Amino acid sequence: MPYRQTGSLARRAAAVLLLFALLPALLLGLALSAWYGRSDARHSAAMLGSMADGAELALRGYLARHRDAIATIAEVPTLRSDFSVATLTPRLRLLQKMYPGMLTTFAAAADGAVLVASPEHDAAGRGYYWQGVNLAERDYFRAALRNRAVAVTGLFHSHGYGQGMQVGIAAPVYDPQGRLLGVVGAVLDPDKLQADLGELAGPENALALLDAQGRVVAASPGLGLTRGVPAHDDSTLRHALALPVDHVADVDPGPLMERRGLREMLPNGWQVVALGPRQLFAHAWLLALGLLGLLLVLVSISLRLLIRGATRRLLAPVNTLADALARFDPSGSAELPPGLRAAPRELRPIVDALEAHAALFQALLAQREETLAEREHEIEQRTRELRRAVDALAESARTDALTGLTNYRGWRELADTLWAEARQQHGEVAAIACDIDHFKAYNDTYGHGAGDACLRRVATALQASLQRDARVLARSGGEEFIALILPAQRRHIQELAEAARAAVAALAIPHSGSTRGHVTLSLGFSVMLADPDARLDVLLRAADLALYRAKRNGRDQVAELSVSALQKLRNEE
Numbered sequence: 014m015p016y017r018q019t020g021s022l023a024r025r026a027a028a029v030l031l032l033f034a035l036l037p038a039l040l041l042g043l044a045l046s047a048w049y050g051r052s053d054a055r056h057s058a059a060m061l062g063s064m065a066d067g068a069e070l071a072l073r074g075y076l077a078r079h080r081d082a083i084a085t086i087a088e089v090p091t092l093r094s095d096f097s098v099a100t101l102t103p104r105l106r107l108l109q110k111m112y113p114g115m116l117t118t119f120a121a122a123a124d125g126a127v128l129v130a131s132p133e134h135d136a137a138g139r140g141y142y143w144q145g146v147n148l149a150e151r152d153y154f155r156a157a158l159r160n161r162a163v164a165v166t167g168l169f170h171s172h173g174y175g176q177g178m179q180v181g182i183a184a185p186v187y188d189p190q191g192r193l194l195g196v197v198g199a200v201l202d203p204d205k206l207q208a209d210l211g212e213l214a215g216p217e218n219a220l221a222l223l224d225a226q227g228r229v230v231a232a233s234p235g236l237g238l239t240r241g242v243p244a245h246d247d248s249t250l251r252h253a254l255a256l257p258v259d260h261v262a263d264v265d266p267g268p269l270m271e272r273r274g275l276r277e278m279l280p281n282g283w284q285v286v287a288l289g290p291r292q293l294f295a296h297a298w299l300l301a302l303g304l305l306g307l308l309l310v311l312v313s314i315s316l317r318l319l320i321r322g323a324t325r326r327l328l329a330p331v332n333t334l335a336d337a338l339a340r341f342d343p344s345g346s347a348e349l350p351p352g353l354r355a356a357p358r359e360l361r362p363i364v365d366a367l368e369a370h371a372a373l374f375q376a377l378l379a380q381r382e383e384t385l386a387e388r389e390h391e392i393e394q395r396t397r398e399l400r401r402a403v404d405a406l407a408e409s410a411r412t413d414a415l416t417g418l419t420n421y422r423g424w425r426e427l428a429d430t431l432w433a434e435a436r437q438q439h440g441e442v443a444a445i446a447c448d449i450d451h452f453k454a455y456n457d458t459y460g461h462g463a464g465d466a467c468l469r470r471v472a473t474a475l476q477a478s479l480q481r482d483a484r485v486l487a488r489s490g491g492e493e494f495i496a497l498i499l500p501a502q503r504r505h506i507q508e509l510a511e512a513a514r515a516a517v518a519a520l521a522i523p524h525s526g527s528t529r530g531h532v533t534l535s536l537g538f539s540v541m542l543a544d545p546d547a548r549l550d551v552l553l554r555a556a557d558l559a560l561y562r563a564k565r566n567g568r569d570q571v572a573e574l575s576v577s578a579l580q581k582l583r584n585e586e
């Protein structure tokens with residue numbers, strides 16, 4: 014299974030990068046939001062201030078023109094000396110033509126009685142609406158008289174021209190002696206003002222002009238206000254009127270009409286209220302956060318994909334290294350797989366270390382193998398030695414240490430094998446038992462050491478004389494020897510035994526305890542057919558009996574157990 018490790022490193026790298034991306038993004042978001050909020054507030058203040066200034070200018074211009082016109086009329090010398098319908102009528106008509114904003118122009122006597130009004134009929138064609146009307150109680154009349162100067166009134170409800178609310182301008186007219194002759198004036202149409210305010214406000218903003226009594230003189234159409242309505246009747250304006258003068262602040266906390274407002278007092282006691290859409294700071298925040306979140310999710314996904322791909326590419330050499338290591342068998346070769354030779358520089362130390370370790374491992378392995386071979390050789394040698402020692406031990410277990418002949422144990426093993434062969438071949442087997450005569454006496458006379466030497470010489474003599482025929486000769490115990498001969502012929506065995514006896518006698522080992530004066534040997538033999546019923550023990554017993562007979566007959570002689578005696582013995586057995 015090839016190594017495909019990417020997860021851990023990719024996760025850690027993604028987490029780190031995300032952390033590094035997240036924190037700066039959050040800080041940037043906060044900074045942007047704060048900057049945006051401040052600049053938004055500044056922008057709102059500037060925009061609303063210029064709207065309010067514009068509204069004031071529009072009002073000033075609008076009123077100033079008409080007021081100046083009325084003042085001019087009031088100051089005309091002919092009028093001041095001849096305050097009559099004939100003089101007034103053309104003047105008022107001229108004014109009417111020059112100033113379309115004037116709904117009507119009028120002149121009233123000092124007691125308020127209307128002398129003349131222009132146009133002479135109303136818009137519906139009804140004539141002389143002003144005829145018989147007394148203006149004594151009208152604001153603009155009273156204001157003009159009270160101020161003794163041109164006066165601009167607040168809104169009033171006009172019965173003289175239409176049903177709307179109008180603004181009146183009136184100027185007192187005095188004769189050259191300073192006596193009050195009456196009043197000239199005009200009723201103005203605020204629609205023009207309203208149109209100007211609409212243009213000033215634009216589609217998103219709103220302007221409202223309020224008279225000194227707080228009634229709406231003109232308002233942007235978007236506000237949906239009726240002229241003359243007290244501003245407090247409208248919730249938006251009610252909040253706007255509560256604003257401190259010249260301060261930009263939020264009005265209308267309702268969710269659908271979030272605006273900022275600026276209230277300004279005009280010199281004539283009127284007020285202008287400028288409203289602009291409140292930049293939805295909170296919403297901008299949410300939007301910014303949402304965008305930031307989305308950005309982070311996208312960044313996160315991209316980073317994960319990017320880092321996954323990058324780490325896969327980055328870890329490819331590591332995976333190759335791991336694969337190669339999994340396949341690498343340092344016991345086979347110290348050579349690293351060839352792919353590792355092309356490992357990137359960063360992994361070279363690892364590859365070098367691996368190579369060094371592999372070489373070290375190989376050296377150790379070779380050393381161990383050498384040691385092992387040495388040990389094996391040593392063990393082989395030891396085993397051989399041990400085997401030799403065991404063989405020697407076995408040999409010594411079968412050898413008589415004194416004479417070097419086979420001992421009885423070894424002799425018996427060999428004899429059993431030979432006996433089995435002879436039985437297969439139905440051959441004749443002979444056993445010769447030998448015993449040194451008066452050996453006790455010899456020992457006693459010459460000492461045990463001399464006895465040993467005697468034993469060795471007798472054994473050598475026996476070996477020499479029986480060597481040719483005896484398949485096995487052994488020292489069967491003490492001063493006794495035994496030989497097994499096959500195939501055997503009775504006569505030949507007789508001769509052989511005799512030769513052995515003579516060989517010992519020929520040694521001429523002095524023996525004072527012997528009647529012969531030297532060491533002699535008695536021998537007994539028996540020859541037996543190794544038929545299926547025959548047993549080696551019977552043969553040996555027969556040889557022993559024959560030896561016993563030789564001893565009994567005077568020693569230094571050879572005796573045989575006769576065939577009949579042997580048969581008897583076999584039967585007994």
Ligand SMILES: Nc1nc2c(ncn2[C@@H]2O[C@H](COP(=O)(O)OP(=O)(O)OP(=O)(O)O)[C@@H](O)[C@H]2O)c(=O)[nH]1
Binds near residue numbers: 564568
């Ligand atoms: N020096 C020596 N003497 C041995 C050894 N083995 C047996 N003998 C002696 O051989 C003697 C055998 O004596 P006996 O069995 O009495 O026989 P003998 O004296 O030879 O008498 P006959 O056999 O009847 O002639 C004993 O005295 C044993 O101590 C040996 O390895 N070395």
